[in-house]
Amino acid sequence: GNGLMAGKRGLILGVANNRSIAWGIAKACANAGAELALTYQGDALKKRVEPLAAELGAIVAGHCDVTDMDSVDAVFAKLEKEWGKLDFLVHAVAFSDKDELTGRYVDTSRENFLRSMDISVYSLTAIAKRAEPLMSDGGSILTLTYYGAEKVMPHYNVMGVAKAALEASVRYLAVDMGGNNIRVNAISAGPIKTLAASGIGDFRYILRWNEYNSPLKRVVTTDEVGDSALYMLSHLSRGVTGEILHVDSGYHVVGMKAVDAPDI
Numbered sequence: 001g002n003g004l005m006a007g008k009r010g011l012i013l014g015v016a017n018n019r020s021i022a023w024g025i026a027k028a029c030a031n032a033g034a035e036l037a038l039t040y041q042g043d044a045l046k047k048r049v050e051p052l053a054a055e056l057g058a059i060v061a062g063h064c065d066v067t068d069m070d071s072v073d074a075v076f077a078k079l080e081k082e083w084g085k086l087d088f089l090v091h092a093v094a095f096s097d098k099d100e101l102t103g104r105y106v107d108t109s110r111e112n113f114l115r116s117m118d119i120s121v122y123s124l125t126a127i128a129k130r131a132e133p134l135m136s137d138g139g140s141i142l143t144l145t146y147y148g149a150e151k152v153m154p155h156y157n158v159m160g161v162a163k164a165a166l167e168a169s170v171r172y173l174a175v176d177m178g179g180n181n182i183r184v185n186a187i188s189a190g191p192i193k194t195l196a197a198s199g200i201g202d203f204r205y206i207l208r209w210n211e212y213n214s215p216l217k218r219v220v221t222t223d224e225v226g227d228s229a230l231y232m233l234s235h236l237s238r239g240v241t242g243e244i245l246h247v248d249s250g251y252h253v254v255g256m257k258a259v260d261a262p263d264i
């Protein structure tokens with residue numbers, strides 16, 4: 001380990017399994033000396049998260065479903081009791097009905113629109129508000145977004161609209177909390193094959209498109225997102241807030257399909 005996060009305590013929301021982006025971030029933080037708390041969403045994920053937490057010596061702060069504020073409050077009550085303070089927070093949570101992650105955005109139902117915004121957007125604000133009183137020495141809050149917030153991506157639909165709102169939330173929270181030396185940033189990750197991503201239509205095609213057309217000519221890994229997260233969560237980024245950092249092999253700078261990309 002490199003000791004960059006020694007003495008720091010952080011809560012990480014969004015580990016579902018060992019392919020989760022949150023898991024890549026957790027490993028990087030633990031390797032750098034941080035003490036971690038993980039949560040799980042429901043009993044089905046409990047048995048996956050518990051052994052992963054044990055691997056890193058992390059606390060399991062219990063069940064947390066961001067649509068159930070009692071479960072969110074219980075997590076923060078536990079952290080206050082166990083640690084009394086918090087240095088960083090990772091929000092790697094999103095959801096949309098997969099039937100609406102295909103076809104046309106215009107067909108989004110009101111019910112799924114509201115649910116996607118609640119889980120994928122409002123939850124960041126809800127947990128930031130609860131983290132603030134525990135971040136007595138300042139802190140760093142990080143969320144995960146995608147380029148579909150900025151440009152239209154096939155099938156991303158309501159999630160693109162949600163990520164745009166999430167990125168705006170990062171900026172508003174950065175201003176609200178900056179006076180308490182709490183920073184709020186996002187990583188805009190390139191496509192990675194995770195459980196959540198498997199709900200997106202033609203995801204394999206999206207991966208290959210990025211591989212052929214990104215400057216680095218490959219897709220990113222959860223470990224690479226984890227290492228960039230380490231920068232955002234540590235004192236190295238102490239002058240940075242309200243920022244959206246693209247960790248996407250540079251894909252976001254490209255304006256046109258590569259001339260040598262094969263037809264895929």
Ligand code: NAD
Nearest residue numbers: 014015016020021041065066093094144191192194195196
């Ligand atoms: P994942 O399936 O491993 O993680 C998604 C997590 O969201 C899961 O742990 C799940 O339990 C949690 N979640 C969903 N609904 C919840 C609720 N109601 N309450 C609490 N937790 C809930 O997938 P991932 O790709 O690692 O996703 C993490 C984040 O990264 C998401 O915000 C996603 O949009 C973002 N992201 C993913 C990609 C990608 O290509 N995989 C790219 C850019 C951004």
